[in-house]
Amino acid sequence: MLSKKQARAFFLIGTLVTFLVFIGLTVYSLSEGNDQTNKENLTAEVVRGKEIWESNNCMGCHTILGEGAYYAPELTKVIDRRGEGYIKAILMSPVPWQPNGRKMVAYGMTEAEATDVISFFKWIGEIDLNGFERIVSPLAKDRFNN
Amino acid sequence: MKYKSQKVAYWFFALSLLLLTLQIVYGFVMGFARVGMDGLHEFVPFNTARAVHTNLLVVWLLSGFMGAAYYIIPEEAQRELVSVKLAYVQLITLALVGVVAIIGFHFNIWEGRKFLEIPRPLDYLVVINVLLFLGIILVTLFKGKRRTTTALVLSMGLFFAALLYLPGMITFDSQTMDSFFRWWVVHLWVEGVWELIMGGILSFLLIKLTGVDREVIEKWLYVIVGLTFLSGVLGTGHHYYYIGVNKIWIIVGGIFSALEPLAFLAMALFAVNMYRKGEKKHPNKLALYWTLGAAIVSFVGAGLLGFAHTLPQTNIYTHGTLVTAMHGHLAFWGAYAMIVFAIISYSLPNMTGRKLYESAIGRAAFWLSNIGMVGMTVAFGVAGVVQVYMERKLKMNFMEVQQEIEIHFIVLIICATIFATGITLFIIDFIKHGTPTDEALESNN
Ligand code: HEM
Numbered sequence: 015m016l017s018k019k020q021a022r023a024f025f026l027i028g029t030l031v032t033f034l035v036f037i038g039l040t041v042y043s044l045s046e047g048n049d050q051t052n053k054e055n056l057t058a059e060v061v062r063g064k065e066i067w068e069s070n071n072c073m074g075c076h077t078i079l080g081e082g083a084y085y086a087p088e089l090t091k092v093i094d095r096r097g098e099g100y101i102k103a104i105l106m107s108p109v110p111w112q113p114n115g116r117k118m119v120a121y122g123m124t125e126a127e128a129t130d131v132i133s134f135f136k137w138i139g140e141i142d143l144n145g146f147e148r149i150v151s152p153l154a155k156d157r158f159n160n
Numbered sequence: 161m162k163y164k165s166q167k168v169a170y171w172f173f174a175l176s177l178l179l180l181t182l183q184i185v186y187g188f189v190m191g192f193a194r195v196g197m198d199g200l201h202e203f204v205p206f207n208t209a210r211a212v213h214t215n216l217l218v219v220w221l222l223s224g225f226m227g228a229a230y231y232i233i234p235e236e237a238q239r240e241l242v243s244v245k246l247a248y249v250q251l252i253t254l255a256l257v258g259v260v261a262i263i264g265f266h267f268n269i270w271e272g273r274k275f276l277e278i279p280r281p282l283d284y285l286v287v288i289n290v291l292l293f294l295g296i297i298l299v300t301l302f303k304g305k306r307r308t309t310t311a312l313v314l315s316m317g318l319f320f321a322a323l324l325y326l327p328g329m330i331t332f333d334s335q336t337m338d339s340f341f342r343w344w345v346v347h348l349w350v351e352g353v354w355e356l357i358m359g360g361i362l363s364f365l366l367i368k369l370t371g372v373d374r375e376v377i378e379k380w381l382y383v384i385v386g387l388t389f390l391s392g393v394l395g396t397g398h399h400y401y402y403i404g405v406n407k408i409w410i411i412v413g414g415i416f417s418a419l420e421p422l423a424f425l426a427m428a429l430f431a432v433n434m435y436r437k438g439e440k441k442h443p444n445k446l447a448l449y450w451t452l453g454a455a456i457v458s459f460v461g462a463g464l465l466g467f468a469h470t471l472p473q474t475n476i477y478t479h480g481t482l483v484t485a486m487h488g489h490l491a492f493w494g495a496y497a498m499i500v501f502a503i504i505s506y507s508l509p510n511m512t513g514r515k516l517y518e519s520a521i522g523r524a525a526f527w528l529s530n531i532g533m534v535g536m537t538v539a540f541g542v543a544g545v546v547q548v549y550m551e552r553k554l555k556m557n558f559m560e561v562q563q564e565i566e567i568h569f570i571v572l573i574i575c576a577t578i579f580a581t582g583i584t585l586f587i588i589d590f591i592k593h594g595t596p597t598d599e600a601l602e603s604n605n
């Protein structure tokens with residue numbers, strides 16, 4: 015029968031080994047050669063767009079890369095799906111956007127801010143998501159298949 | 161042989177229940193918004209309600225864990241807490257940081273990263289607060305007469321939970337990197353170190369409630385936390401399938417996260433077997449309900465419902481849908497909310513001297529909250545599966561699908577009302593016990 019000492023050894027060794035492997039895999043998958051995000055395209059506009067995205071907590075209603083809230087449309091492929099003009103109109107709207115009855119916050123952004131957010135969406139849309147990009151956005155998926 | 165300083169735990173539990181009440185209020189705000197009743201949109205838009213809902217969840221659970229530690233550590237270490245005054249300072253600052261953060265969420269002040277919305281300056285205060293807490297606990301343990309495995313596992317869980325808060329404070333320009341390290345906090349908490357906290361509390365309760373020999377219980381505790389880390393650390397990969405990092409995680413995350421339910425299965429078997437084995441039956445039946453309930457419901461919510469969407473072939477369809485919300489509710493409830501309720505139910509009569517074991521209110525609280533929560537899980541689950549099918553198989557538009565599944569949120573609200581009734585009864589029972597007294601604590605043995 016297993017003794018307490020053996021049980022402790024199982025815990026300590028198991029933890030140590032998996033932890034080391036985890037760190038190793040992290041380093042490996044984040045190394046330059048394995049980049050799937052087009053890091054070189056992370057321009058100042060994209061970063062500003064991301065800041066606007068975060069400081070307004072858009073993720074509290076929307077998902078992006080499949081993370082966030084489930085209340086409003088997934089936005090990973092929103093550029094493909096809607097085009098820039100449509101998105102700009104939403105972000106600059108002074109009244110809550112709600113064509114289907116569910117309200118978005120009215121941000122009334124300036125044109126420059128809206129352009130930054132769009133750059134951010136463009137960068138997001140180009141990331142290689144291991145196949146999820148074909149599932150996540152139905153309309154964008156049609157374009158892939160054509 | 162009980163310790164007067166244990167009574168500080170009572171106030172942490174009281175804070176817990178207060179914040180839980182608020183969490184539920186914001187849950188209802190979201191539930192109603194989803195069926196078109198969003199009259200509060202101007203003041204409490206959905207993203208505010210959600211940030212408040214999830215952050216309050218984390219804060220009340222932490223407050224419950226801290227209360228548990230302040231109760232358990234003196235008994236395990238066989239000495240009073242080194243400073244009761246500092247423990248109260250820690251309680252009040254914790255409450256203040258929580259309240260300030262939540263007020264800020266109503267004024268668009270946040271970081272906008274799911275579960276880690278608390279703005280940076282407050283993050284530092286959280287760190288200081290937690291360091292103070294750890295200081296009190298670890299010094300007490302260090303100066304104590306004995307160092308038990310239960311106390312060690314519990315403290316280790318709390319210590320690593322604090323350490324793992326830090327990766328969430330690094331900022332990146334890349335959304336993918338942000339997400340990558342956000343999971344070091346969120347995943348490694350709930351599927352790693354928090355399980356140590358849960359295991360520690362569970363083992364303390366089983367020792368007290370069943371009378372099974374400590375050596376036996378603590379041996380299995382090591383096995384459980386061993387399984388937790390063995391699967392859970394590399395299991396982090398199940399969040400890396402589709403966020404823009406290397407495919408290696410699809411294999412590693414797929415295999416190891418599929419093993420994670422084993423730790424929860426072990427926990428459930430462990431609790432039930434110790435209960436069967438136990439000779440001494442403690443009269444506090446309610447504490448036993450919650451203890452066994454936590455072990456079993458966490459297996460269903462985290463183990464089974466986690467497994468349901470953790471394989472990469474499934475997750476590619478369910479990633480970021482209401483299926484995740486279904487799992488999130490039952491997992492948090494079973495594993496962490498119920499274990500906090502268990503330690504409250506066990507310690508409250510000991511602290512206040514009013515031994516209201518087996519009250520009808522207490523039993524109704526247990527059953528109503530659990531039935532309500534299972535109903536909510538089913539409502540989220542049906543909505544989620546329909547969403548996945550319509551949106552990701554039939555390629556329907558997001559908002560069209562939302563209109564199709566609105567009906568399930570009526571069901572959600574009904575079940576949430578049953579749940580909330582259960583919680584209200586639990587709180588009434590809590591209040592009926594009165595406040596802690598030195599005499600009550602001294603008369604325990
Ligand atoms: C008590 C333990 C657990 C709790 C409290 C919990 C809670 C949660 C929460 C809140 C999320 C959403 C996180 C976010 O999007 O930020 C989540 C996601 C997830 N959980 Fe768990 N979980 C637990 C255990 C497990 C286990 C054991 C498994 C696997 C067997 C699992 C599998 C998953 C998966 C695959 C996701 C990602 C869903 C997606 O792609 O949208 N969880 N969990």
Ligand code: HEM
Nearest residue numbers: 083084085184187188190191484485488489492493497576
């Ligand atoms: C009256 C009761 C409750 C209601 C009506 C409710 C409702 C909701 C709603 C509507 C969401 C947002 C889902 C979305 O993004 O669309 C949510 C999120 C969440 N709630 Fe609740 N909730 C309640 C109680 C609870 C309790 C007691 C817990 C914990 C034990 C909890 C844990 C969570 C978690 C972890 C999330 C985030 C889920 C995720 O991101 O996947 N909720 N809740």
Ligand SMILES: [Fe+2]
Nearest residue numbers: 347351396398
């Ligand atoms: Fe996870």
